[in-house]
Amino acid sequence: MELTILILQQAGTANEPISAIPAAIDTKTSLLLGLWCSAGEEVFKNELQALKSAIDKYGDEFAYLVAGISVGSEDLYRISPTGIKNKENPGAEPLVIAGYIQRVRDTIANTALAGAQVGHVDTWTAWVNSSNQAVIDACDWIGVDAYPYFQETQVNTISNSKSLFNAAFSATKAAVSGKPVWVTETGFPVSGKTVGQAIPSVSNSKTYWDEVGCPLFGNTNVWWYTLVDAAPATPNPSFGIIPSVLTNVPLFDISCKNVDA
Helix, strand or coil: CCEEEEECECCCCCCCECCCHHHHHHHCCEEEEEECCCCCHHHHHHHHHHHHHHHHHHHHHHHCCEEEEEEEECHHHHCCHHHHHCCCCCCCCHHHHHHHHHHHHHHHCCCCCCCCCEEEEEEHHHHCCHHHHHHHHHCCEEEEECCHHHCCCCCCCHHHHHHHHHHHHHHHHHHCCCCCEEEEECCCCCECCCECCECCCHHHHHHHHHHHHHHHECCECECCCCCECCCCCCCCCECCCECCCCCCCCCCCCCCCCCCC
16 A cells, blocks of 8 residues: 555645545555644644544544554754744644644544554654653654755765665664654655755655665655655755656656665
């Protein structure tokens, strides 16, 4: 089964579950569900209502596809000095996220999703920060987002990207008390601006896929960033491994054949 990250709440509604769920059911696509934590209490209440509605509406067919539930995404990073500098806020405090995780557990108790594993997604720099221990303690699994491309204060050439990723992944695992670590975002851009010594290109994206992705696939849960990254205009940088004109032919060979994993 394919793995897809799915934000539960349908855009343009207060608390309706996203309309992509029936498509996932039809195609038997595994889902990592996401609830938004950085917009305050009222918005989170709506997220919980969308989760309840999805369970009520789609039941076991939906629950069978759920690989896990992420309560928040990079909320701890957003309140870090780097996140504030990059104007990524508002974010959410550790105890707030831990409380949200418990409320999700309460919401799914005695439902078709009662057995779902609940975690949180954040940058590796957030997980190695001991002030965020409350979130680690609350999680069943840890989701790490790691992008050597953005690590401009280090030697982030494509030739060093595998080393940077592995260091971030290892540091996360060492910091989270034995909790399973899932790679919830990583990738290398096919086009766009140079950051530090990281130069986007199709060939460098292919190298990153082969050297970082292929050894992970089949050994841990991985959500690659991203399949398509152009709607309607190509962003800068662009991480999509499928070109902007939708096709089933990727920009490079993703088979992992003849790759030393």
